[in-house]
Amino acid sequence: MADYSLLSQAIIEGKGDQVAGLTSEALNTGAKPQDIISKILQPAMSIVGEKFSSGEYFLPDMLMAARAMNNALTILKPLLADTGMPTLGKVVIGTVKGDIHDIGKNIVSTFLSGVGFDVIDLGEDIPDNKFVEALKENQADILGLCAMLTTTMPSIGTVIKALEEAGMRSKVKVIVGGAPVTRDYATHVGADAYAHDGGEAARVCKELMTARGAD
Amino acid sequence: MAMNQRQRLLAAANGEKLDKLPFGARIDLWYNYNSAHDTLPEKYKGWDQTAIIRDQGAGAQSRFHTVVKDTYQNVEVIEKNIPPYVETEYKTPIGSVSRRTLFTTTEGPWIGYDTEKMFQSEKDYPVIEYILQHTIPVLDPNFNKAQTAVGEDGIMMTGAGRASPAQRLMRDIMGFDRFFYELADHPVKVESLLETMKDMVRRQHEVAIESDLEIYYVGSNWSDDVHTPVFKKYFIPWFQEITEFLHSHGKLAMAHADGENRRLLPFFKETGIDVWEAWTPVPMTSVTNTELRNAVGEKGIIWGGIPSILFESTYSNEEFDQYVINMIKEIAPGYNFIVGMGDNLPFDGDIERVGRIVELIEKYGKLPVSI
Numbered sequence: 124m125a126d127y128s129l130l131s132q133a134i135i136e137g138k139g140d141q142v143a144g145l146t147s148e149a150l151n152t153g154a155k156p157q158d159i160i161s162k163i164l165q166p167a168m169s170i171v172g173e174k175f176s177s178g179e180y181f182l183p184d185m186l187m188a189a190r191a192m193n194n195a196l197t198i199l200k201p202l203l204a205d206t207g208m209p210t211l212g213k214v215v216i217g218t219v220k221g222d223i224h225d226i227g228k229n230i231v232s233t234f235l236s237g238v239g240f241d242v243i244d245l246g247e248d249i250p251d252n253k254f255v256e257a258l259k260e261n262q263a264d265i266l267g268l269c270a271m272l273t274t275t276m277p278s279i280g281t282v283i284k285a286l287e288e289a290g291m292r293s294k295v296k297v298i299v300g301g302a303p304v305t306r307d308y309a310t311h312v313g314a315d316a317y318a319h320d321g322g323e324a325a326r327v328c329k330e331l332m333t334a335r336g337a338d
Numbered sequence: 339m340a341m342n343q344r345q346r347l348l349a350a351a352n353g354e355k356l357d358k359l360p361f362g363a364r365i366d367l368w369y370n371y372n373s374a375h376d377t378l379p380e381k382y383k384g385w386d387q388t389a390i391i392r393d394q395g396a397g398a399q400s401r402f403h404t405v406v407k408d409t410y411q412n413v414e415v416i417e418k419n420i421p422p423y424v425e426t427e428y429k430t431p432i433g434s435v436s437r438r439t440l441f442t443t444t445e446g447p448w449i450g451y452d453t454e455k456m457f458q459s460e461k462d463y464p465v466i467e468y469i470l471q472h473t474i475p476v477l478d479p480n481f482n483k484a485q486t487a488v489g490e491d492g493i494m495m496t497g498a499g500r501a502s503p504a505q506r507l508m509r510d511i512m513g514f515d516r517f518f519y520e521l522a523d524h525p526v527k528v529e530s531l532l533e534t535m536k537d538m539v540r541r542q543h544e545v546a547i548e549s550d551l552e553i554y555y556v557g558s559n560w561s562d563d564v565h566t567p568v569f570k571k572y573f574i575p576w577f578q579e580i581t582e583f584l585h586s587h588g589k590l591a592m593a594h595a596d597g598e599n600r601r602l603l604p605f606f607k608e609t610g611i612d613v614w615e616a617w618t619p620v621p622m623t624s625v626t627n628t629e630l631r632n633a634v635g636e637k638g639i640i641w642g643g644i645p646s647i648l649f650e651s652t653y654s655n656e657e658f659d660q661y662v663i664n665m666i667k668e669i670a671p672g673y674n675f676i677v678g679m680g681d682n683l684p685f686d687g688d689i690e691r692v693g694r695i696v697e698l699i700e701k702y703g704k705l706p707v708s709i
Contacts, residue, residue: 137522178601182563183518190519223440223451226514226563273646273684274371302597303647305621311652 127154127163134167134195135174137187142194156202161239164192168237172322182230185321189233210241212332215257216267217245218301219278224271227301231267234321235328240265251278251285258286258295265331267324268314270301279304280312296331298324342490343397350676351553351590351613351639359666359703361677362492362641363396363692364616371685379689388491394689395696398492399678403484405546405554406475406498413472424450430472433465457512457520463527466511470534475542481549495615497555498546500594502580503535504572505560511535514563521568532572543583553590553613556580561597569602574609581610596642596681598623603633617642618680627668641676643669644695649679649687658691662698663709671706 130145149159171188174180200208214235218228225247232244243261245253258266266286270276279299286292298316299309309317316331318324341349343362350360369387372378382390391398414429427436435457439450457466475498485494501509507528508517521528546554556577564573581591592613599606603625606614614634619627622645630640643665648658669675677695702709 181565181567181601183565183568186515186518187522221442223442223453229515273650273682273687274367277686303622305647307621308647308652 127159130159130195131163131167131170134164134188134191135170137184137191139187139191139194142191143198146195146198150198150202156199157206157208159195159199160203160208164195165237165239168192168234169325172234172238172325175320175322176326182320185230185234189230189237192237208241211239211329212265212335213241213243213261213263214265214267214328215243215245215254215261215263216269217249217254217257218247218269218271219275219282220248220250221278222270222272222275223247224269224301227271228267228269230321231269231300231318231324234325235267238325238329240325240328251282254282255285255289255291258291259289263295264335265296265298265328267328268297268299270299270304273303276301276303276308279309279314283313296335298327298331300324343392343492344488344490347397347493347676348552350674351592351641353637353639353674355673356705358705359672359675359677359699359707361396361695361699362399363391363394363683363695364399364401364679364681365391365683365689365692366401368683368685368687368689382689388488390689391692392491394692396692398488399495400484400488400492401495403481403494403496404478404499405481405496405549405551406542407478408542409474409476410469411472411474413469423453428456428465428469430465430468432468433461435462435465435469452510452513455511455513455516457516460524460527463524463531467531467534470531470538473538473541475538475545477545477549481551485550493553494551495553495555495592496551497553497592498542499539500555500558501560502557502573502576503532503539504568504576505557505564506535506539507532508564509559518565536576539580543580547584547587547589551589553592554584556584556591556593556611558594559597560593560595560602561599562601563597564602566601566605569605574605577609577611581612585610594681598625600625603629606630606633607635607638613639613641615641616678616681618645619643621645622647622680627665631669637674639674639676640669642678642680643675644677645680646682646684646687649683649691651686651688655691655694659694659698662695663702666698666702666707667709669707670709672703673705677703 127149133141133145175185216232232242236242245257268279270279297314299314300318306317316327318327346360347362388398416427418425422441424439437452437456438454440453441450584591590612592615593611594616595614596616596618617640627643648661
């Protein structure tokens, strides 16, 4: 591929107004849409995640980067009708029942999409059985559960129990997070992993996919 | 004569040296949830929150009252109750905006959560500016009733609104993500709206300062998500202005600081804020009590230190006790510290652990701490 560092840089710096033009330029020079995604956009979002985890970037920087990436995807997605989007795996994600907070979950969704996961975002206030149904329907690899309140945090455990009852627990990896959720709590309720933020979630989900391959 | 709980909490907030650690408990989330579901412990059925806290031996926090309430000139406010939502429309001569607020029993302290914000697009700037310009704060007579109700058992935790002007735009008017998109796309309009908001909040404080309230909330529920450059540019100068105003009237400024604040810690001291309440350390955040003390200085008043999840059954009584003892050791000599939850007793938390804290303070929390 030619040097598309300007496009990569525009994503990293969240310059959404420049991204559409640079994406069209890349296409005009013969770059394939799936290559633009997998070789420019996704690595750029990984860099954004690393910058957040290292303390250089803040949450709004991630928001701006994600918005910039979506500008590129708006152009690229219609061109991928035949080949489909390159994907690292399928993630079903949602905020547990009774919890209507969406920002943290949205950030994680954006990050997972950004680095190459196929994300099915169920939204907020999701009953246990909806998670189970969505996992079955989409044959997903990973379930992401978010709770932002101590009042709703126990629902993480009930979703995991529902997975067990449906005989699906061994088929899916569960990652959890949210303001009151800690690493210890994740272990306590039987989750496979915990992430503190979107950048960590992207890294941990990649590790979970590797672990799935080894299972 | 021994001090009552109210006197102890106020003395500690003013930096006075006490004989033992003061403790101001917060249980509204637990109380409201269990009252609504008829699951309060048998002993406490029919009791009010303050009476329960008194029975456990702690000082009380009385919340969700306002010192000022907003009235409007040339703005028609129409509220529609569509359970579980309340839709509020603001009609002005130059246009209308509306918001949709959800009230749910999982939203802990029963504060509403805006599912649709007042600001939806660029066209809403002038209408919202008009509403803010035509907002007339007046003293809320219910404040005095609430203060009388809590009496000697504790103090009022309120102010002239819960948040700083920038945070009101970010959280109440626009929503977090839209605020940052707007700041990137229309910075001049955002800053103009912020100036109008500041003027309105100044008017609220000019009214509120006439009340008997001793400690005023000036900020709440922020975290590193606020974005450090935004905190420096839009939050700190405001805190400096408003704390100077409060101090000039013999009042204190307080922040509800229960989020993940590692990146904002270095800027806490220069805000001028006196009391850092609902302080939530490790394991619910990444910051220790020692790190906060270093950030706010010896004279900063820290209120909190016990994360909510410690009250859950996932932690045994022994683990809970050990946490509290370790915390007391960590904060030695213990002055300028009020023990409290970060930020609440969870709905399924153990109310008896409030009493355990009181006992542990009696045993280990004499000042100066010497364990």
